[in-house]
Amino acid sequence: MEEILQLVEVLKASPTKGSLFKSNRSTSKEAQFFAMVTSGAIKDDTEAAQQLYNDLPNNYKYKMLKHRVKAKLYDMLLLYEFDNDENLIYQQEQYCQQLLIKANVLFRNQRFQLAVSIANKALSVAIMFSFTNQTLLAYELILSCYAFTGKHTLYQKQVSEYNKMLDNKITERKAQNIYQLMRVSAHKSVKNRRLLVAELDLKVQEVKELWRCSGTYEAFNSFYKLSILYYEMIGDFEKILQLTIFSEKLLAKGLVNKYRFDSLYNKYILVYALLRLKRYATGLEYATEYMKLFDERSANWFAFQENFYLLAIHEKNYELAEVVIHRVLHNNSINNVSVSAKERWKIYEAYLFVINRKIYSGKAINPFLMSLPEYSKDKQGFNVAILILQFIYYLQKKETEALLYRIESLKKYINTHLKDSFSLRSKLFLKLLILSVTEDFNAAACRKKGLKLYQKLIETPTPGDAYAEIEIVPYEHLWEHILSVLDDNY
Numbered sequence: 001m002e003e004i005l006q007l008v009e010v011l012k013a014s015p016t017k018g019s020l021f022k023s024n025r026s027t028s029k030e031a032q033f034f035a036m037v038t039s040g041a042i043k044d045d046t047e048a049a050q051q052l053y054n055d056l057p058n059n060y061k062y063k064m065l066k067h068r069v070k071a072k073l074y075d076m077l078l079l080y081e082f083d084n085d086e087n088l089i090y091q092q093e094q095y096c097q098q099l100l101i102k103a104n105v106l107f108r109n110q111r112f113q114l115a116v117s118i119a120n121k122a123l124s125v126a127i128m129f130s131f132t133n134q135t136l137l138a139y140e141l142i143l144s145c146y147a148f149t150g151k152h153t154l155y156q157k158q159v160s161e162y163n164k165m166l167d168n169k170i171t172e173r174k175a176q177n178i179y180q181l182m183r184v185s186a187h188k189s190v191k192n193r194r195l196l197v198a199e200l201d202l203k204v205q206e207v208k209e210l211w212r213c214s215g216t217y218e219a220f221n222s223f224y225k226l227s228i229l230y231y232e233m234i235g236d237f238e239k240i241l242q243l244t245i246f247s248e249k250l251l252a253k254g255l256v257n258k259y260r261f262d263s264l265y266n267k268y269i270l271v272y273a274l275l276r277l278k279r280y281a282t283g284l285e286y287a288t289e290y291m292k293l294f295d296e297r298s299a300n301w302f303a304f305q306e307n308f309y310l311l312a313i314h315e316k317n318y319e320l321a322e323v324v325i326h327r328v329l330h331n332n333s334i335n336n337v338s339v340s341a342k343e344r345w346k347i348y349e350a351y352l353f354v355i356n357r358k359i360y361s362g363k364a365i366n367p368f369l370m371s372l373p374e375y376s377k378d379k380q381g382f383n384v385a386i387l388i389l390q391f392i393y394y395l396q397k398k399e400t401e402a403l404l405y406r407i408e409s410l411k412k413y414i415n416t417h418l419k420d421s422f423s424l425r426s427k428l429f430l431k432l433l434i435l436s437v438t439e440d441f442n443a444a445a446c447r448k449k450g451l452k453l454y455q456k457l458i459e460t461p462t463p464g465d466a467y468a469e470i471e472i473v474p475y476e477h478l479w480e481h482i483l484s485v486l487d488d489n490y
Helices: 002-012 029-039 045-053 060-079 088-108 112-128 132-149 152-186 190-214 217-234 237-252 263-276 280-293 299-314 318-329 332-336 339-355 367-371 382-396 400-417 421-438 443-449 451-459 475-489
Strands: none
Touching (some): 002 060, 029 045, 029 060, 088 132, 132 152, 152 190, 152 217, 263 299, 318 339, 400 421, 421 443, 421 475
């Protein structure tokens, strides 16, 4: 049933879903099943079998019915249409493939002149949008037609272009293979990602050379994405910023396909780089300017808002951070984002609550965070952020017993999970948290005895995202806040 439900979800995303799911007055079991599935009336095989046959899912008639409906849903994918405004590339790729199918049918029926005409239309679209695969297929159909009709001169001209494109495709594929292998390797644990960094520099240069040789968009895209992955891992956000500017220059010169290059993504990365470079005021200027370009219903909009929020909160513009939080949490499309993204927004809101009580006076912190499951299997990433959040929450509530209880768990966490150099900032800050308790919540003593740790924290740079260490609020700001809480409450 899960497969059928996924197919229905995909088909409902089509702008032509009205014609795909038009009502069927038939009273057949197939029509009933189809109607129940598409309307969301059933969620699993047990419900479906019970309603249709008053039996269990292993009923033979139900299994055959399910098979027929599933086959029809797959056939309906052939009628799926992408929105021309939002998905121009997908729409044109689909159009190009449809032309190639038509040309192939004509070729198989020996209507060579018609086949060449349609294949040439496909070729024009493929070249305009840098669809390498479709370009090759169009050339192959045209060459086959010329071979059958004995058009030697035309064949010689086209085969020369085809061979050039074939060489470019081979080079392009090498670039894609390298990028895809590095990307899938980077999705492993934090430890494996750290080991990957050592070989990425050479891989970036290799892919850059492959792009230079082929000149195709996909080769450039592999270089672009791999460069961002590498620079992010080593924390070189100045290089990322330069890459976004370099890419815009290539686009302006026509050296990168204007239809294929994702300018919105490039703008997202530019703002992200400014965040990591701590150029918060500049980042907020760009974020304000670019925000209107993103569709509020898209996952990209929510991702962009994360950068917007972090820029605001790092700039200590908590009022603006509240505006961003409100904008996100009151967007109906938040129900469509991933579970992990929803959890992040809960954490962001909770941080704003503890760091700026003027905004959230009287509002209770989300209790879910107090028992939030570990965010990553490597015991890093948002786990540290949650530990800190819980500590400050207890500190503000003057729950000293809870804080005393947490000292040993913090020490154990440091010794077990924060051994590497890239965890140094988190390690130093957690030690400052422990110090605030061991010094009996005395602000003056914490300032004096914590000065060396605090100075070292200031001198320690933040690592790249390869190490999944997240500072929602800069640790320096959090320490200032903690000392302020100690001054006011203890």
